[in-house]
Amino acid sequence: MVPDQLRVPGLVEPLAAGEYAKLEGLDEMDVIEAIQRGTLVGVYSLGWYVEAPPYSEERFSRLRAESKLEPRLLNWLQRRADLHDNPQYKSEVERLRVHFVNSDPQFDELPTADQSALINTRDYAQLPEPVDYEEERHIWPWRRRHPNPEYLRYLEALQLHKLYQRTAQAAAREAEQAFLRKKRSYWEFLDGYEFERATAEVLGRHQFNPRVTRGSADGGVDIEVTRNGLKGVVQCKAHVACVGPHVARDLYGVIHHSGAAFGIIVSRGGFTQGAIDFARSKPILFVDVSDLIAMQEGRDVLGGAFTRKEI
Known part of the structure; x- marks a missing residue:
């Protein structure tokens, strides 16, 4: 591993x-x-x-x-x-590609025709045919100030191709991770840091503004979050064993020590009844793999705790 x-x-x-x-x-x-x-x-x-x-x-x-x-x-x-032949995955990749293209700073500087081609076609998916203009550039110095129009068109097409490829690759990565996070097997095979990072990405979809902490001197906090102006701390437990009451007690101490308003324990193995009993009436929230999958699919599993003023 x-x-x-x-x-x-x-x-x-x-x-x-x-x-x-x-x-x-x-x-x-x-x-x-x-x-x-x-x-x-x-x-x-x-x-x-x-x-x-x-x-x-x-x-x-x-x-x-x-x-x-x-x-x-x-x-x-x-x-x-x-995912290889999943039509929903392919559709999501294309949706994200268009989103990333629209968000790229270079996009606003393009002519309308090029913008339309990037969004609605695959014209720039392939590398444009090279134009060998190097020889002419060395013959006449003034050529450098007045390049061949064909060569200029090639350079423009090359830049558009790079923009297409950059956004397409980003879209494929994002869509792949989004689809995989909806599968229980995805969460079961992550190592400790990968589990923290994937959890942070899911929390980020639900107004938590996560920041993964680094190293061993994190004071028992794997992810720092804020929601509705409230500071929270998150502990991630990637092992398959159920989280017991001692983990909940430790997090409760971290909440007070760090000045946080709430804490979240994310467990791959679930929670014992003792942990659930200890957390009752305390600002501690539990998230298991089923909750992570539901959140990835768009359901704000933890939202009720904030709307009911339980935190």
């Missing part, structure tokens, strides 16, 4: 160098050398880890049949296989 201390922007699903080598049919040492040269995005944290390659059903099926993939990697690929 990837260590909890792994913190690398862009490595949403980091794989061990050996796992990557198996998936790509490479030698593990070649993968490590590529990381060190900067050819692959990677990090060293008790071993080399790299960004997962694009999903490939053919490679996945072959390696699964040969039983060469580790369970965590198998699960990662299976989750993506479930």
